[in-house]
Amino acid sequence: MSLAQRWREARPPVAGVHLDSGACSRQSLAAIDAAVQHARHEGEVGAYVAAEAAAPALDAGRAAVGALTGLAGSDVVFTTGANHALDLLLTAWPGERTIACLPGEFGPNLAIMAGNGFAVRPLPVDDAGRLDVEGAARSLAADRPALVHLTPLASHRGLVQPLAAMSEVCADLDLPLVVDAAQALGHMDCATAPAAIFGASRKWIAGPRGVGFLAVRPDLAQRLQPRLPPPQWPTALSVLQRLEHGEANIAARLGFSVALGEHLAAGPALVRERLAEVGRMTRTAVADLPGWRVVEPVDEPSAITTLVPTGGADPETVRKRLIADHGIVTTYAGVERAPFEMTSPVLRVTPHVDATDEDVARFVDALAAVSA
Structure with a gap:
C-alpha cells in the first residue's frame, strides 16, 4: 500500500x-482517539492523575520532536502553538535585543519580536526572496545581532530556505540561530540542532490545533530568564520546566505525540x-x-x-x-x-x-x- x-x-x-x-x-483517527481517551480518563480519575499517567506518552512526543530537530527530548517543551513558543523564548531572552531575519518574515512573528523590544535587521536575499547565504555570513560578521531568526518555509509562499547552510554560518560565527519550523517540520529536513526551534502541531505533522513545541539547546537554555515564577521566588524547577509550567491541554499534547509517532513511522x-x-x-x-x-x-x-x-x-x-x-x-x-x-x-x-x-x-x- x-x-x-x-x-x-x-x-x-x-x-x-x-x-x-x-x-x-x-488528523488521523489514532490522534483523535488519543485525545478523546485522555479526556475520558480525566473524567474518571481527575485531570492531574490522568496527566501523570500520560507522562510516558508525552515524553515519547518530546523525543520525536528531538529526533526531527537534531536535539534531545529533554530539550523540548510543549506550548499552545508556534506564536506562544516564540513569545516564551523572546520574553526570557536576557541580553541585547537585536534580531536578524528575512525580509519576508511572518507578520505575527514580527509583532512578537516588536512586542518583546527586539530591533529587526534584514538578512540579504536574492530576487526570489531566497536567503543569500554568503551575503548573510558577511553581514552577520560585520554587524552581529543578538539572535538570528530563520523561517525555512514561509506562510505566504513555498520557497525552501537553506536551513543547513545557515546553521553552519551561525555555528561558525557563534550566533544563536532560532528556527520557526511551523511550516517546515514534517515538510523539510529540520534536524540541524539549532540553538532553538519551535513549531505547531496542526500543519504537516497533522496533529490537533492548540498545541506546539519549543526546543532549546542546553547552552542557550542556561542563559534564559523565564518570567514565571519570578526569579526571586525559590523553585526547584529547571528553565525548561518553568517555560512549560502552567495549565495545559494534555489531550491535545497526546494527539500531537501520536501524530509525531505516525510521521516517524511513515x-x-x-x-x-x-x-x-x-x-x-x-x-x-x-x-x-x-x-x-x-x-x-x-x-x-x-x-x-x-x-x-x-x-x-x-x-x-x-x-x-x-x-x-x-x-x-x-x-x-x-x-x-x-x-x-x-x-x-x-x-x-x-x-x-x-x-x-x-x-x-x-x-x-x-x-x-x-x-x-
Whole structure:
C-alpha cells in the first residue's frame, strides 16, 4: 500500500477536497482517539492523575520532536502553538535585543519580536526572496545581532530556505540561530540542532490545533530568564520546566505525540519526497490557468503552491466560493502574513501526501469557474 493510501485510510473520509494542510491538516483517527481517551480518563480519575499517567506518552512526543530537530527530548517543551513558543523564548531572552531575519518574515512573528523590544535587521536575499547565504555570513560578521531568526518555509509562499547552510554560518560565527519550523517540520529536513526551534502541531505533522513545541539547546537554555515564577521566588524547577509550567491541554499534547509517532513511522524522508511530488503536480496543473501566476518554481521541493491573481480576482472571495460551491478548502493569505514583502493577497494551495491527480484537476476546474 502506498504512503498516500495509508495516510487516507488512517483518517475519516474527507468531505470534499482538502488542499489546506499549510493551515491545518486532517488528523488521523489514532490522534483523535488519543485525545478523546485522555479526556475520558480525566473524567474518571481527575485531570492531574490522568496527566501523570500520560507522562510516558508525552515524553515519547518530546523525543520525536528531538529526533526531527537534531536535539534531545529533554530539550523540548510543549506550548499552545508556534506564536506562544516564540513569545516564551523572546520574553526570557536576557541580553541585547537585536534580531536578524528575512525580509519576508511572518507578520505575527514580527509583532512578537516588536512586542518583546527586539530591533529587526534584514538578512540579504536574492530576487526570489531566497536567503543569500554568503551575503548573510558577511553581514552577520560585520554587524552581529543578538539572535538570528530563520523561517525555512514561509506562510505566504513555498520557497525552501537553506536551513543547513545557515546553521553552519551561525555555528561558525557563534550566533544563536532560532528556527520557526511551523511550516517546515514534517515538510523539510529540520534536524540541524539549532540553538532553538519551535513549531505547531496542526500543519504537516497533522496533529490537533492548540498545541506546539519549543526546543532549546542546553547552552542557550542556561542563559534564559523565564518570567514565571519570578526569579526571586525559590523553585526547584529547571528553565525548561518553568517555560512549560502552567495549565495545559494534555489531550491535545497526546494527539500531537501520536501524530509525531505516525510521521516517524511513515518515514520522514519518504513524506518529504511525496510532498515535493505533490507540489510539482499542483504547480504543473495550474501553470497555464488564465488569471493566475504561480510563485514557486515547478520543481521547488515543497507542497506549497502560491497563486497571485493577474486578472482581477479577489483571493478571499475565491476561497469562500471554492468552499461554498465546490467543497474545496484552500488558504487566503493577506499581506499581513509578510508585511515587509507582500504587496497583494494570494491564494495558497497546500495538499498533503494523499492528494490525487483527480483532486488537483477538480481544483483547477473549480478555480477556473469561480475566477471567471
